Amino acid sequence: MYLHGLEEAFGGVTGPGYHHCERGEKSLMLVTMDGGSGDDQDVSDPRRKKKYHRHTARQIQQLEAMFKECPHPDEKQRLQLSRELGLEPRQIKFWFQNRRTQMKAQHERADNCALRAENDKIRCENIAIREALKNVICPSCGPPVGEDIYFDEQKLRMENARLKEELDRVSSIAAKYIGRPIPQLPPVQPVHLSSLDLTVGGFGSQQAPGLSLDLDLLPGSSVGGSLVGLPVQSGGVAELEKSFMVEVATNAMEGFIRMLQMEEPLWMRSVTDGREILNLEAYERMFPRPSQSKAPDIRTEASKDSGLVIMNGMALVDILVDANKWAEMFPTIISRARTVDVLAAGMSGNRSGSLQLMYAELQVLSPLVSTREFYFLRYCQQHGPGTWAVMDVSVDCSKESQFTSPLRCRKLPSGVWIQDMPNGYSKVTWIEHVEVEDRSTVHRIYRELVHSGLAFGAQRWLATLQRMCERYASLMVTSISTRELGVIPSPEGRRSMMKLSQRMINNFCSSISASSSHRWTTLSGVNDDGVRVTTHKSIDPGQPNGVVLSAATSLWLPVSAQTVFNFFRDERTRAQWDVLSSGNSVQEVAHIANGSHPGNSISLLRAFNASQNNMLILQESCTDASGSMVVYAPVDVSAINIAMSGEDPSYIALLPSGFTISPDGRHDQQRSGTSSSSSSSNAATGSLITVAFQILVSSLPSARLNLESVTTVNNLISTTVQQIKAALNCSGA
Numbered sequence: 001m002y003l004h005g006l007e008e009a010f011g012g013v014t015g016p017g018y019h020h021c022e023r024g025e026k027s028l029m030l031v032t033m034d035g036g037s038g039d040d041q042d043v044s045d046p047r048r049k050k051k052y053h054r055h056t057a058r059q060i061q062q063l064e065a066m067f068k069e070c071p072h073p074d075e076k077q078r079l080q081l082s083r084e085l086g087l088e089p090r091q092i093k094f095w096f097q098n099r100r101t102q103m104k105a106q107h108e109r110a111d112n113c114a115l116r117a118e119n120d121k122i123r124c125e126n127i128a129i130r131e132a133l134k135n136v137i138c139p140s141c142g143p144p145v146g147e148d149i150y151f152d153e154q155k156l157r158m159e160n161a162r163l164k165e166e167l168d169r170v171s172s173i174a175a176k177y178i179g180r181p182i183p184q185l186p187p188v189q190p191v192h193l194s195s196l197d198l199t200v201g202g203f204g205s206q207q208a209p210g211l212s213l214d215l216d217l218l219p220g221s222s223v224g225g226s227l228v229g230l231p232v233q234s235g236g237v238a239e240l241e242k243s244f245m246v247e248v249a250t251n252a253m254e255g256f257i258r259m260l261q262m263e264e265p266l267w268m269r270s271v272t273d274g275r276e277i278l279n280l281e282a283y284e285r286m287f288p289r290p291s292q293s294k295a296p297d298i299r300t301e302a303s304k305d306s307g308l309v310i311m312n313g314m315a316l317v318d319i320l321v322d323a324n325k326w327a328e329m330f331p332t333i334i335s336r337a338r339t340v341d342v343l344a345a346g347m348s349g350n351r352s353g354s355l356q357l358m359y360a361e362l363q364v365l366s367p368l369v370s371t372r373e374f375y376f377l378r379y380c381q382q383h384g385p386g387t388w389a390v391m392d393v394s395v396d397c398s399k400e401s402q403f404t405s406p407l408r409c410r411k412l413p414s415g416v417w418i419q420d421m422p423n424g425y426s427k428v429t430w431i432e433h434v435e436v437e438d439r440s441t442v443h444r445i446y447r448e449l450v451h452s453g454l455a456f457g458a459q460r461w462l463a464t465l466q467r468m469c470e471r472y473a474s475l476m477v478t479s480i481s482t483r484e485l486g487v488i489p490s491p492e493g494r495r496s497m498m499k500l501s502q503r504m505i506n507n508f509c510s511s512i513s514a515s516s517s518h519r520w521t522t523l524s525g526v527n528d529d530g531v532r533v534t535t536h537k538s539i540d541p542g543q544p545n546g547v548v549l550s551a552a553t554s555l556w557l558p559v560s561a562q563t564v565f566n567f568f569r570d571e572r573t574r575a576q577w578d579v580l581s582s583g584n585s586v587q588e589v590a591h592i593a594n595g596s597h598p599g600n601s602i603s604l605l606r607a608f609n610a611s612q613n614n615m616l617i618l619q620e621s622c623t624d625a626s627g628s629m630v631v632y633a634p635v636d637v638s639a640i641n642i643a644m645s646g647e648d649p650s651y652i653a654l655l656p657s658g659f660t661i662s663p664d665g666r667h668d669q670q671r672s673g674t675s676s677s678s679s680s681s682n683a684a685t686g687s688l689i690t691v692a693f694q695i696l697v698s699s700l701p702s703a704r705l706n707l708e709s710v711t712t713v714n715n716l717i718s719t720t721v722q723q724i725k726a727a728l729n730c731s732g733a
Contacts, residue, residue, distance in 0.1 A: 055095070059085045063092075067099050108170060115167045122160060242343050245395060249343075249355050249379040252393035255287060256413040257383075259431060262286075267304055275459060278302030278433065302412075302433040303457040309428050311469040313386055313420040316428070317351050320390045320416065321380055323358060329468050331506045332629070332660075333460065335363040335371055335515045343377070352382035357395070363513050364455050365629075365660040366554040366690045367532040368443040371515045372409045372436065372456065386420030408437040428465065430458040445556040445688060449665030460626040467624040470595040474498070492646030497592060500649035501602045501620045503542060508631045508656040512552040512692040530554065531717055533710055535697075544653045546699040551713040552692035555721060556664060559728050561687035564661045565628040567728065569621040571605055576727040579720055584608050586617065599623040604640065605632075616640055618654070627662030660690040689724070693717055 055063070062085060066073065073081070078092045085092075259266065265282045269275070280300060309316065319325040327337040337360045346354025355377060362372045376394045383389055394410040417429040434456070442450050449455045475498050477491075511534075531553040538548045557564065567573055571586045590604035605617040618640070619632035633656040643649040664686040693716055697709045725731045 055087075059087065063095055063099075067096065071096065071100055071103075112167070112170045115163070115170060119160070119163050119167055122163065126160065242341075245343055245357065245377055246355060248395065249377045249391070249393060252377070252413040253379055253381060253389065253391045256391040256393075256415050256431070257389065258286075259413065259433075260389075260417050260429060275457075276304040277453065278304075297438050299436050299438060299451065300434070301436065301453040301457060302431075303453050303459060304429065304431045305458040305462045306427065306429040307462055307466060308421065309426045309466055309469045310424065310473050311426060312424050313388055313418040313426045314350065316416075316418050316426055317380060317388050317390060321346070321351050321354050321356070321378065323360075328506075330461070330464055331509045332365060332627075333362055333456075333464060335361040335510075335513045337361070340375070346380060347382075350382050350388075351380045352388070354378075354380045361515055362456055363509075363515065364446070364450070365509060365512055366446065366688070367512060367514050367552045368530070368554045369446050369450065369455065369514060370442075371513065372434075374409055374411055376411045388418045389415060390418070391415035410435045428462060430462045430465075432456065432458040432461065443554075445554065445664070449662065449688065452665045454626070454663070454665045463624040463626040467595060467597075467600065467622060470600065471498075471502075471622075474592075474594040490646055493644040494592060496643045496646050496649050497602060498594060500643050500652060500654070501618060503649070504618060504633050504654050504656045505620060505622075505629070505631055507543070507654060508629075508658055508692065511550045511656070511694055512660075512690060531714055533713060541651045542654060544655055544696045544699070547697045548655065548694055549697045549709055549713050550692065550694045551717045552690060553717055553721065554688060554690045556686055556688055557725070557728060557730050558686050559730060560685050561628060561661045561663050564659075564687050564689060564728070565599060565621070565623055565630070568630040568659050568661070569599060569619075571603075573727065574605075577720060577723045579716060579723070581607055589616070594620075595622070597623055599628065614638075627660065629658060629660050631656050631658035633657070655694045655696060657693040659692075662688050664688050691717055691720055691724070693720075 063081070066077075066081060070077065073092070073096060075089075078089050078096075081087070081092050082089045265279050266286060267276045268279050270277050278300075280302070283302070319329050323337045323339045327334045337358065340357040340359055342354075342356050344353060344355035346352055358376055358378050360374050360376070362374070363369070374394060376392045378390065378392050380388060380390045392411045392414045394412070412433040412435065414431050414433045416431075419427045421427050432453075446455070454460065475495055477494075531551055534550045536548055537546070539545060568577070571588050574586050575581055575583050584607050586605045586607045588603050589606050592602040594600050594602060600622050601620070603619045603621070605619055607615070607617065614637050615634050616637055617632050618635045619630065621630045622628065633654045635652065635654065639649075639652045643652060666686070693713060695709075695713055695716075722731075
């Protein structure tokens with residue numbers, strides 16, 4: 001039952017009011033005609049009807065006059081009023097309590113109305129500003145350059161959101177006293193998008209296109225500035241879609257920061273390998289999603305890792321916001337990357353506020369693992385001196401949109417937190433949080449690696465970043481390390497050799513990628529022997545001209561990844577697996593260290609083969625916590641001399657082959673469940689190997705392939721695999 005005083009203030013009954021109980025009680029004290037309390041009635045008898053006392057007009061008038069003079073009368077004043085008006089002292093007390101509550105509600109309603117009017121005014125001003133910005137053209141200069149209308153609009157949107165939040169807060173306070181909700185302004189009709197469904201939730205949603213975030217978050221800070229020199233390809237994002245994407249990114253950034261700041265129970269240490277993984281139950285409680293069904297074949301992968309990187313924060317940010325530099329930094333993970341559109345420009349000098357719609361295809365270096373394609377927003381914010389956050393979040397696209405991937409993968413708020421440290425280092429915290437729709441079954445030997453999150457998780461990204469940053473640091477070194485072998489005439493020659501080797505690595509990764517969008521044409525899929533054969537016609541200056549054939553296969557070996565890596569990089573054991581060496585040994589004639597680990601190096605090898613004295617083998621080996629590679633290519637001695645002299649190595653033709661090695665992703669778990677015997681321990685240790693060869697079939701681009709060429713490359717790779725198994729004593733694997 002409402003209090004009379006409040007009803008009188010908001011259009012209810014006028015005149016005398018009901019009497020309120022003592023503060024803190026939840027029930028109302030009803031006063032009867034004879035002045036007694038309603039509690040004095042026999043409430044057990046339902047036939048007795050309660051009667052309520054109403055004050056007379058004279059009593060109300062005198063009470064009002066007293067209230068104007070003293071809203072909080074003391075006990076003596078209440079006794080005097082009681083004698084004058086013929087009321088009980090506690091009736092006087094309750095009347096003043098009710099009157100004070102009424103006045104408070106009236107004041108809050110007035111404030112509420114003022115805020116609503118101010119909100120209306122600002123909304124109208126925002127509409128006028130947006131229209132004015134669209135039409136402002138200087139007669140001399142033309143349309144404004146360097147201005148980001150979407151960002152300006154977003155700042156106004158954020159201000160409106162703040163005012164609306166304040167309005168809702170005041171309305172809720174007033175509603176508590178009134179007992180009913182305060183009518184709000186009529187909602188603005190949402191704009192339905194034509195092509196993008198900007199849902200950031202689970203798959204399988206049947207919602208209409210609109211804005212629906214995975215996280216229940218308040219809007220974050222706005223963005224602004226200038227992105228200079230970033231490559232932009234195939235844009236086409238509609239203007240209305242851009243403004244909604246800005247809102248998606250700002251909300252997702254808030255969620256990313258919250259995830260970074262939380263520890264247990266949101267993040268837990270894996271009992272098998274000590275990795276930080278997301279507690280999905282805790283995540284669902286802390287970040288509730290909109291109610292929607294989730295398809296049964298959706299899998300969530302979420303992990304976090306931290307470490308020091310030998311690169312300053314601003315340099316890392318520059319790499320992450322440039323699609324080309326980002327792909328060059330992670331050639332083993334990124335198959336393709338591009339910037340679709342720049343939605344908001346970042347501040348000049350620190351990139352803070354940059355927001356881009358990007359596309360990326362991520363890979364595991366094996367023909368047995370499908371690539372993952374993402375369209376996502378990349379948003380960069382500076383959060384203090386020397387501290388940045390670079391956050392990714394997917395946009396959910398309709399089937400008709402150009403941003404829809406064949407295999408649906410979504411990034412939930414993920415990204416990198418960068419903090420500058422002394423001596424040019426940075427502390428990096430990496431979070432990867434994705435949902436994947438597995439339409440095709442992962443091959444059995446890669447199932448544990450992929451499903452555990454190791455294949456695409458934060459640990460792999462951070463380990464690769466640390467290794468590549470060491471490589472770039474080595475590129476800048478001018479002195480010769482004691483670990484290096486041979487004589488490199490100059491620092492320029494050393495850098496030229498490292499650039500040549502890096503191009504070899506990139507070419508190798510491209511040749512074995514499972515992407516269907518590369519220039520390679522598949523001649524035969526993964527057959528019974530597990531070999532995939534592809535071809536392409538090469539006209540690039542960095543490759544031999546003609547028809548190139550590539551064959552790749554992956555296998556599991558019951559040998560640790562470190563043992564396999566040491567076997568491949570040791571020139572003394574090369575004759576045991578290198579079919580093309582015809583059993584001849586090789587000698588390392590030059591060695592360039594490009595990382596702190598002894599296995600990260602570039603080598604020049606000479607084969608003891610009288611028929612090929614003019615040929616050397618350029619080889620790079622690299623290793624980190626996520627896996628290893630050994631890649632090599634035959635090179636003319638004259639070409640090597642050009643590179644060592646410091647000249648541009650871009651035109652030196654390379655046709656690389658090699659191996660990738662990674663843990664199988666299951667040995668830690670199996671080891672925890674097996675006995676301590678040596679046989680059990682050995683059975684639980686394994687590695688995944690990908691073997692890949694490239695062969696120039698014909699130097700004429702117009703040449704046609706024949707079955708004999710395919711058979712030759714199949715035999716080459718099969719023979720190599722058998723020799724590797726024999727050398728590592730696992731022929732039965």
